[in-house]
Amino acid sequence: MESVVTIAEVANYDRELARRGETGEVIDRVGFALAQTAVSLLGGSYGRRVLIVAGRGNNGNDGRSMAIHLGYLGVAVTVVKPEELESVLMGPSPDLIVDAMVGTGLSRPFDPPKFPEGIPVLSIDIPSGVGGDTGEILGGAVRADYTAVIGGFKFGHLFAPGRDYSGQLVRVLPTLAPAVSQCHIVTSRDLEAVMPQLPSDSHKWSASVMVVGGSPGMRGAASFGSAGAMAVGAGIVHLVTRAEPTEWLEHPDEVVVDRLESYFAEPVVAASRRFRAMVVGPGLGGSLQIGNFVRRLLIDTDCPVVLDADGLTCFRDGSNLARTLTRRRASTVLTPHRGEFERVFGAIEGSPVVACRQAAIDLGAVVLLKGSPTIIADPSGAVALSAAGTAKLASAGTGDVLAGVIAGLLAQGMSAYEAAWVGAYMHGAAGAGVSTGKVTATSLVDAIAHYYGGLHCVASAQELLR
Numbered sequence: 001m002e003s004v005v006t007i008a009e010v011a012n013y014d015r016e017l018a019r020r021g022e023t024g025e026v027i028d029r030v031g032f033a034l035a036q037t038a039v040s041l042l043g044g045s046y047g048r049r050v051l052i053v054a055g056r057g058n059n060g061n062d063g064r065s066m067a068i069h070l071g072y073l074g075v076a077v078t079v080v081k082p083e084e085l086e087s088v089l090m091g092p093s094p095d096l097i098v099d100a101m102v103g104t105g106l107s108r109p110f111d112p113p114k115f116p117e118g119i120p121v122l123s124i125d126i127p128s129g130v131g132g133d134t135g136e137i138l139g140g141a142v143r144a145d146y147t148a149v150i151g152g153f154k155f156g157h158l159f160a161p162g163r164d165y166s167g168q169l170v171r172v173l174p175t176l177a178p179a180v181s182q183c184h185i186v187t188s189r190d191l192e193a194v195m196p197q198l199p200s201d202s203h204k205w206s207a208s209v210m211v212v213g214g215s216p217g218m219r220g221a222a223s224f225g226s227a228g229a230m231a232v233g234a235g236i237v238h239l240v241t242r243a244e245p246t247e248w249l250e251h252p253d254e255v256v257v258d259r260l261e262s263y264f265a266e267p268v269v270a271a272s273r274r275f276r277a278m279v280v281g282p283g284l285g286g287s288l289q290i291g292n293f294v295r296r297l298l299i300d301t302d303c304p305v306v307l308d309a310d311g312l313t314c315f316r317d318g319s320n321l322a323r324t325l326t327r328r329r330a331s332t333v334l335t336p337h338r339g340e341f342e343r344v345f346g347a348i349e350g351s352p353v354v355a356c357r358q359a360a361i362d363l364g365a366v367v368l369l370k371g372s373p374t375i376i377a378d379p380s381g382a383v384a385l386s387a388a389g390t391a392k393l394a395s396a397g398t399g400d401v402l403a404g405v406i407a408g409l410l411a412q413g414m415s416a417y418e419a420a421w422v423g424a425y426m427h428g429a430a431g432a433g434v435s436t437g438k439v440t441a442t443s444l445v446d447a448i449a450h451y452y453g454g455l456h457c458v459a460s461a462q463e464l465l466r
């Protein structure tokens with residue numbers, strides 16, 4: 001996984017470089033790498049003009065170092081302070097403008113100078129004016145066509161609106177990142193490394209999933225949860241539901257439907273002993289009686305649970321949920337979208353990463369906050385971000401599919417944290433690959449099955465070669 005660093009981590013790292021007397025040497029390496037990046041963007045150096053707008057801190061120093069290396073490469077470079085920009089723009093037009101005004105040291109609202117239209121802009125590290133920890137714009141910000149990310153990604157590259165100001169991200173010296181980072185962005189390579197391998201003598205109960213959801217008139221959500229689990233290799237899925245039998249006539253035969261006669265938890269707890277993972281909540285409804293039913297399931301069952309939708313929001317405050325989860329004997333993954341998260345934990349002020357991590361620590365459970373990117377927090381403090389996906393995924397039933405996918409992976413023995421970040425990435429990447437205008441839950445299930453199949457082949461081949 002690629003690391004994502006906080007501004008405090010970068011500042012500590014920079015202080016450590018200064019203490020060791022290595023700042024100058026590092027800035028020289030950064031300048032060299034930035035010059036190479038610019039030349040590659042310009043398609044050469046001969047006859048190219050670059051204008052660098054440099055501030056007073058190390059972001060500006062990166063720009064000044066870049067200027068020296070561009071000069072060695074034969075590029076005509078001009079370095080100006082932000083306040084001098086207007087006067088140099090009277091002369092010949094540059095082929096590239098470099099924004100080296102403020103990087104991670106942004107400390108007050110920024111007033112961006114006006115750049116001429118039609119000339120590409122490369123920001124160093126992060127566009128000036130974008131908050132590194134949140135992606136918020138402080139005052140105004142530079143709209144970059146490219147951002148040369150130095151060392152680790154910053155949250156501001158990944159969260160809107162900063163993401164939309166960053167343009168195309170280009171990595172520069174990726175190893176130049178603080179070793180302490182607890183946050184990573186998931187890539188497809190990470191999935192190949194952790195795909196579960198079921199033993200050759202496995203049978204359908206080796207990866208069995210129970211979905212508890214659906215209610216009269218609310219059949220779809222639980223059905224999509226079941227299909228999601230099947231798509232990633234669950235051997236058998238039992239759906240336990242209060243929905244009317246007539247609502248199941250068109251249900252796929254692979255899923256066994258068990259009718260729940262009342263919201264009395266004991267029979268479900270007894271039946272759950274045969275299963276390796278559960279999804280609790282999609283389409284279940286939100287009455288007090290259902291709240292008590294869900295609480296009993298969480299306390300009395302022994303297999304990992306994905307708590308989704310109504311299963312989550314029947315806990316109207318986080319402390320009640322925390323009390324219940326401290327009595328659980330197995331792992332739990334919570335999968336709220338922002339509205340559900342705020343209903344249970346209160347409004348998110350500032351960084352959603354900080355809020356999600358705190359919720360995971362407080363609950364001792366994995367919390368997956370759906371969004372762009374999706375944040376997956378482990379109680380240890382580790383955080384993964386999944387930026388895979390597309391706005392087309394915002395359609396009814398896709399969240400239920402995700403809950404089922406995570407349960408399918410849990411049933412194959414993955415840890416709660418791994419199953420959550422793998423599930424989130426697979427869900428987003430498969431959805432992005434759907435070629436139709438809108439991703440329906442049904443088309444998403446097919447795409448995930450296809451994606452999972454491809455990954456599984458790679459993982460099996462690697463296993464054979466070991």
Ligand SMILES: NC(=O)C1=CN([C@@H]2O[C@H](COP(=O)(O)OP(=O)(O)OC[C@H]3O[C@@H](n4cnc5c(N)ncnc54)[C@H](O)[C@@H]3O)[C@@H](O)[C@H]2O)[C@@H](O)CC1
Pocket residue numbers: 010013014026027030055056057058059060061062101102103104105106107108109110111124125126150151152176177178
């Ligand atoms: N580990 C890393 O990631 C490394 C980072 N380096 C660079 O160092 C940068 C951080 O350097 P600094 O900590 O010196 O901080 P910056 O250079 O990003 O910003 C600090 C300077 O900007 C001014 N400033 C702050 N807010 C402003 C605003 N709104 N309007 C105008 N001026 C403003 C401050 O007065 C100060 O002069 C990174 O973004 C990166 O470019 C590299 O040079 C070395 C390694």
